[in-house]
Amino acid sequence: DARVTQTPRHKVTEMGQEVTMRCQPILGHNTVFWYRQTMMQGLELLAYFRNRAPLDDSGMPKDRFSAEMPDATLATLKIQPSEPRDSAVYFCASGLVLGGLSEQYFGPGTRLTVT
Amino acid sequence: DAKTTQPPSMDCAEGRAANLPCNHSTISGNEYVYWYRQIHSQGPQYIIHGLKNNETNEMASLIITEDRKSSTLILPHATLRDTAVYYCIVRVDTGRRALTFGSGTRLQVQP
Numbered sequence: 412d413a414r415v416t417q418t419p420r421h422k423v424t425e426m427g428q429e430v431t432m433r434c435q436p437i438l439g440h441n442t443v444f445w446y447r448q449t450m451m452q453g454l455e456l457l458a459y460f461r462n463r464a465p466l467d468d469s470g471m472p473k474d475r476f477s478a479e480m481p482d483a484t485l486a487t488l489k490i491q492p493s494e495p496r497d498s499a500v501y502f503c504a505s506g507l508v509l510g511g512l513s514e515q516y517f518g519p520g521t522r523l524t525v526t
Numbered sequence: 527d528a529k530t531t532q533p534p535s536m537d538c539a540e541g542r543a544a545n546l547p548c549n550h551s552t553i554s555g556n557e558y559v560y561w562y563r564q565i566h567s568q569g570p571q572y573i574i575h576g577l578k579n580n581e582t583n584e585m586a587s588l589i590i591t592e593d594r595k596s597s598t599l600i601l602p603h604a605t606l607r608d609t610a611v612y613y614c615i616v617r618v619d620t621g622r623r624a625l626t627f628g629s630g631t632r633l634q635v636q637p
Binding site: 415444446453454455456459467502504514515516517518519520 | 570627
C-alpha cells in the first residue's frame, strides 16, 4: 500500500554540519507537511507545500532551515548549520487537498541527533 | 482552530472498549473534529473525523455531542497494539490545513 517514505531514518551529526532530510510523498498527493517532534514541544509544524509551492513556513527558523520541493516526488528539509537544539524527530506528511478535507499520512520520521 | 482538552492518560483492559474523551467547548460551526494516534516511535496515524454526526470506520467510532462541545473516540475492542498517544484536533476546512497537535491522551492497554 502507498506510504510516505523518509530518509535517513536516523542521523547523528556534529554541531555546525549540514543536514538534509528527504521525503517522498504518496504519489498523487498535492500537499506536503514537515513537522518536528521533541519531548518539550511535542509535535509542531515547520512548513507545508501545496502543489510544490510553499504555503506556510512560519514555524521554521529561517536563518538555518530551508524546505523545498524540487519535484512532485521529493521534498527536502535542510538545516545549515545544525545545532544541538535541533535534535528531534522530523516527520513528513502528505495529503490530497481538492478544496475539501484530507487526511494526512505521516512517514516514519527522521531521528536527528546533533552533538 | 478551537482548543481541545484531553486527559493526559488512560488505561483500558485488552478486549474491552476504550472510550477517549475530548472537550472542545469553543468549537465553531465550520470546525471538524479529527482524531489521530501515535504509536511509539512511529508517525501519527489518521483514525477518523466528523463534523456533527457520529462516524464509524474500521478502526473506531466517533461520537459527537449534540452541542458539539465534546466528543468521544471509541475503540470497540482494544488490543495491545492500540497502546498509543491519541490526539483530538479541531480545525476548519479552509485556509491553513496543517494540524495543530496538543499533548493528547496516552492510552495504555493492559493484558
